[in-house]
Amino acid sequence: MDWSGWATYGVVATVVLTAVLVGAQLAGVTRLDIPLMLGTLFTGDPDQARFIGFFAHLGFGQFFAVFYGAAFAELGQSGWWMGALFGVVHAAVAGTLLVPLLPTIHPRMATERAGPDSTATLEPPGLLALNYGWSTPLVTVAAHAAYGAVLGLLLQPV
Amino acid sequence: MSSQRRVPIGDYGMIGDTRSAALVAPDGSIDWLCLPRFDSAPVFGRLVGGEEAGCFSIGPDEPATPAGRRYRGDTATLETTWTVDGGRLVLVDSMVSEVTGRMLPPTLLVRGIFAQGRSIRVVVQISPRFGYERKPPGRIRRRNGALVLERAGAAMAITSDAHELLTPDRSTSIEVRPDQPVTVVMSASQYGPLLFVPPSMATAEAERDEARWQRWADTLITGPNHRPTMIRSLITLQLLTYSPSGAPVAAPTTSLPEQMGGARNWDYRYAWPRDASIGIAAFLAAGKDREALGFLAWLLHASRLARPRLPALFTLDGRPAPREQELDDWPGYAESRPVRIGNGAGTQHQLDGYGWVLDAAWRLTQRGHHLDSETWRTMRAFADYVTGNWMMPDAGIWERRDGRRHHVHSKLMAWLALDRTIRIAEHRGGAHRQLGAWRVAIELLGEDIRRRGYDTEIGSYTAAYGSRELDAALLLLPAIGLEPKDSPRLTGTIDAVHRRLRAGGPLLFRYREDDGLPGDEGAFLACSFWLVQALAQTNRRTEAENLFEDLLRFGGELGLYGEEMDPATHHHVGNFPQALTHSALLQAGMALND
Numbered sequence: 001m002d003w004s005g006w007a008t009y010g011v012v013a014t015v016v017l018t019a020v021l022v023g024a025q026l027a028g029v030t031r032l033d034i035p036l037m038l039g040t041l042f043t044g045d046p047d048q049a050r051f052i053g054f055f056a057h058l059g060f061g062q063f064f065a066v067f068y069g070a071a072f073a074e075l076g077q078s079g080w081w082m083g084a085l086f087g088v089v090h091a092a093v094a095g096t097l098l099v100p101l102l103p104t105i106h107p108r109m110a111t112e113r114a115g116p117d118s119t120a121t122l123e124p125p126g127l128l129a130l131n132y133g134w135s136t137p138l139v140t141v142a143a144h145a146a147y148g149a150v151l152g153l154l155l156q157p158v
Numbered sequence: 159m160s161s162q163r164r165v166p167i168g169d170y171g172m173i174g175d176t177r178s179a180a181l182v183a184p185d186g187s188i189d190w191l192c193l194p195r196f197d198s199a200p201v202f203g204r205l206v207g208g209e210e211a212g213c214f215s216i217g218p219d220e221p222a223t224p225a226g227r228r229y230r231g232d233t234a235t236l237e238t239t240w241t242v243d244g245g246r247l248v249l250v251d252s253m254v255s256e257v258t259g260r261m262l263p264p265t266l267l268v269r270g271i272f273a274q275g276r277s278i279r280v281v282v283q284i285s286p287r288f289g290y291e292r293k294p295p296g297r298i299r300r301r302n303g304a305l306v307l308e309r310a311g312a313a314m315a316i317t318s319d320a321h322e323l324l325t326p327d328r329s330t331s332i333e334v335r336p337d338q339p340v341t342v343v344m345s346a347s348q349y350g351p352l353l354f355v356p357p358s359m360a361t362a363e364a365e366r367d368e369a370r371w372q373r374w375a376d377t378l379i380t381g382p383n384h385r386p387t388m389i390r391s392l393i394t395l396q397l398l399t400y401s402p403s404g405a406p407v408a409a410p411t412t413s414l415p416e417q418m419g420g421a422r423n424w425d426y427r428y429a430w431p432r433d434a435s436i437g438i439a440a441f442l443a444a445g446k447d448r449e450a451l452g453f454l455a456w457l458l459h460a461s462r463l464a465r466p467r468l469p470a471l472f473t474l475d476g477r478p479a480p481r482e483q484e485l486d487d488w489p490g491y492a493e494s495r496p497v498r499i500g501n502g503a504g505t506q507h508q509l510d511g512y513g514w515v516l517d518a519a520w521r522l523t524q525r526g527h528h529l530d531s532e533t534w535r536t537m538r539a540f541a542d543y544v545t546g547n548w549m550m551p552d553a554g555i556w557e558r559r560d561g562r563r564h565h566v567h568s569k570l571m572a573w574l575a576l577d578r579t580i581r582i583a584e585h586r587g588g589a590h591r592q593l594g595a596w597r598v599a600i601e602l603l604g605e606d607i608r609r610r611g612y613d614t615e616i617g618s619y620t621a622a623y624g625s626r627e628l629d630a631a632l633l634l635l636p637a638i639g640l641e642p643k644d645s646p647r648l649t650g651t652i653d654a655v656h657r658r659l660r661a662g663g664p665l666l667f668r669y670r671e672d673d674g675l676p677g678d679e680g681a682f683l684a685c686s687f688w689l690v691q692a693l694a695q696t697n698r699r700t701e702a703e704n705l706f707e708d709l710l711r712f713g714g715e716l717g718l719y720g721e722e723m724d725p726a727t728h729h730h731v732g733n734f735p736q737a738l739t740h741s742a743l744l745q746a747g748m749a750l751n752d
Contacts (some may be wrong), residue, residue, distance in 0.1 A: 031464070039276045047532075112177075113177075113264045113402075115256035116176045116255050117177055118402075121404070123403040123456075123475065124402055131403075133463050134477065156266065
């Protein structure tokens with residue numbers, strides 16, 4: 001596996017992914033705010049949370065890039081289109097498995113069963129994070145496809 | 159048309175779990191419950207859907223006399239009592255609100271039946287329906303002592319410790335002995351595993367929840383006067399808050415008519431930013447900052463996509479409200495058609511919303527809560543929007559569908575928005591790029607309102623620029639601060655509104671002009687409470703106190719208020735109970751306690 005590529009381009013790909021998500025949020029397309037969601041795992045201050053969450057997201061991005069690199073090495077080939085395809089699968093897994101599970105471990109995210117004692121302030125994202133806007137799945141797919149495309153383009157299949 | 163049962167709207171009691179709410183008639187029938195959440199299709203919809211829309215009734219199966227209803231203490235547990243020859247029958251209804259962290263279903267309805275004095279026969283009928291098509295259960299099973307009813311992905315389990323087996327859509331007579339109360343439990347699931355909850359466990363959970371409500375109410379700050387009424391209103395507001403997102407639901411019902419037999423029937427199972435903002439003020443005043451901050455969090459989340467525009471209403475998840483539809487085959491309450499789902503007001507431009515929101519932000523700031531950068535950025539964006547759009551006509555607070563006008567109340571609320579933003583900016587200190595623009599705008603707007611919104615002949619502000627009609631929303635003028643408290647313009651407006659919109663006794667119409675909709679409507683209860691608030695804030699406390707006392711009599715034995723009241727019969731009309739009315743009651747009560 002291309003470990004030196006992974007160390008460099010994992011960060012680049014995650015920055016691209018984050019930029020697409022934050023851009024979509026600022027453009028009013030989705031309410032999904034990944035840095036805030038991750039950062040509030042650690043702090044209740046939204047301003048600090050976004051800062052912490054950004055770096056946490058970089059860490060997650062780097063972690064997932066290992067699997068992309070391993071897959072390219074296993075298949076013996078890479079390319080932006082292959083990376084983008086992996087990204088679409090990654091987005092589908094995130095939207096259907098990971099994101100809906102987040103409320104179960106997130107101390108500041110409500111669940112669909114939340115009652116009046118709930119001190120959570122983040123709304124549960126729901127399946128495909130649809131609670132954060134109808135366009136959220138499309139934004140998520142686009143962001144992960146971009147992430148995968150960057151990795152597919154820059155990681156060597158060795 | 160089959161003859162419909164007709165329980166007066168104001169006679170219903172509400173129980174809930176902060177995810178949905180049920181309306182319980184005085185005869186023990188649950189005639190309204192939407193699952194899994196407030197804005198879902200009803201599983202018991204007889205209230206507006208006719209007999210075929212289902213109900214869940216429990217009541218005496220022998221001659222009995224209603225002996226009153228009450229909430230147990232300051233809780234959400236409803237108790238209905240009948241007297242029978244030689245005994246009493248008590249039905250205790252509740253929904254378990256706090257299920258987090260325990261093996262409990264998200265919907266757990268617990269109905270305890272207690273006989274006192276002797277054994278009493280009771281009749282139970284459960285007739286659930288699924289979807290707006292009102293379909294009966296597609297599959298009926300008995301598992302682990304539970305009756306399981308299913309259709310598509312929705313399922314419910316009925317458990318009971320009665321000896322008799324319950325069967326859907328059939329009346330079952332059961333015997334309740336004094337030493338052996340009976341509990342009937344309904345748990346429900348939507349696209350998830352169904353949980354069977356034994357009656358003893360459900361009773362224990364209901365009691366635990368009841369104690370939780372009492373502890374919550376014990377810490378409410380209300381001032382010395384009218385505490386029980388105000389606590390009931392705060393509990394009602396809390397019951398109408400959708401806990402998973404923090405959205406304030408305007409009312410748990412759809413299409414309860416504003417006029418019997420009329421067409422003014424709307425779906426209120428959505429969340430209005432206005433209600434969230436008034437709720438923030440109410441909960442802050444009651445010392446419940448966490449609840450107030452919850453509303454703000456929802457408001458920020460919901461408004462994110464449309465920013466800087468603030469839509470008039472949202473779904474509980476913060477999405478645009480669904481398109482308005484009419485359910486053609488639903489008979490409606492007292493044959494008031496159409497029954498509507500969805501709400502068409504979502505696309506309206508309502509300028510007043512910004513004033514409510516920024517006033518709430520200012521109250522939080524005054525209370526010592528720091529607005530984080532995202533919140534302050536949002537508030538600034540709202541103020542900028544008002545700065546650029548206050549001169550445009552809008553649909554107004556009453557969501558009129560006959561075209562936009564320059565509503566004076568909307569202009570006043572736009573002025574309030576700018577005033578509060580400037581105050582927040584000054585409180586935060588530092589340089590704010592837009593401060594100069596806001597100051598210019600508020601000067602221009604104030605001058606515009608004073609010049610074009612006031613009629614010297616009537617001696618009052620008017621409903622709209624160029625109009626000679628009045629609007630009861632103008633009663634909020636003393637709270638806004640455009641005019642000093644001793645201004646003749648202010649007192650003139652209060653008196654003119656009181657005189658010209660009076661509907662008998664303490665009741666007021668919100669307006670009397672043609673709004674382009676067929677039929678008429680009742681007196682608008684929130685306006686009466688705003689009148690109390692206006693009088694209290696202008697040092698006319700005796701008048702205010704007397705009016706408030708009169709209004710409290712309209713809350714019935716349970717202290718619940720709907721949207722409107724028929725001035726002739728003094729029956730509640732419109733969706734019930736309504737958050738705006740209860741918020742206005744709290745504002746009035748707090749003004750009297752100031």
